[in-house]
Amino acid sequence: MNRRAVQDDYPDDMSHCYGCGRLNPGGLQIKSRREEDEMVARFRPEPGHTSMPGFVYGGLLASLVDCHAMAVATDAASRARPEEGIERFVTASLEVHYLRPTPIGVELEIRGKIEELKGRKAVVSVRILAGGVECVRGRVVGVRLPETMYRPANRPVSNPG
Numbered sequence: 001m002n003r004r005a006v007q008d009d010y011p012d013d014m015s016h017c018y019g020c021g022r023l024n025p026g027g028l029q030i031k032s033r034r035e036e037d038e039m040v041a042r043f044r045p046e047p048g049h050t051s052m053p054g055f056v057y058g059g060l061l062a063s064l065v066d067c068h069a070m071a072v073a074t075d076a077a078s079r080a081r082p083e084e085g086i087e088r089f090v091t092a093s094l095e096v097h098y099l100r101p102t103p104i105g106v107e108l109e110i111r112g113k114i115e116e117l118k119g120r121k122a123v124v125s126v127r128i129l130a131g132g133v134e135c136v137r138g139r140v141v142g143v144r145l146p147e148t149m150y151r152p153a154n155r156p157v158s159n160p161g
Helices: 058-080
Strands: 033-035 038-043 050-052 089-098 108-118 121-130 133-144
Touching: 038 058, 058 089, 058 108, 058 121, 058 133
Parallel strands: none
Antiparallel strands: 033 038, 038 108, 089 133, 108 121, 121 133
């Protein structure tokens, strides 16, 4: 099992995301790691992440699905195309199904798998479990970070233009 998180390898200028940016002290700081054939992140919601007393706000759950899925896409691309270096992805579409209320005070386990990686596109399935019970299921389509979003310091080594 690889203990290093995918987000630990993101370039500094690409590490400010609210969900997973290691350089965003006010963010969620999720860390996605490979565990066998899945990527897994763990997150413990705080009392301020409440929708109703005792339950997690759905928008936070959608954020966890979104950020974890983009880490899954980055991991899959890095393994499939190591010559490209770290490929960052952005969300093209996000589908979230809330299967049951998600309790506050329980560590959440966010599990994701790559469904498709083709060219610039990645399709990822994600599940969020609380105490081993699946509460949320999502499907995210990501695209490789467009050139227009790169600042000069962020250009991939293999794409210096």
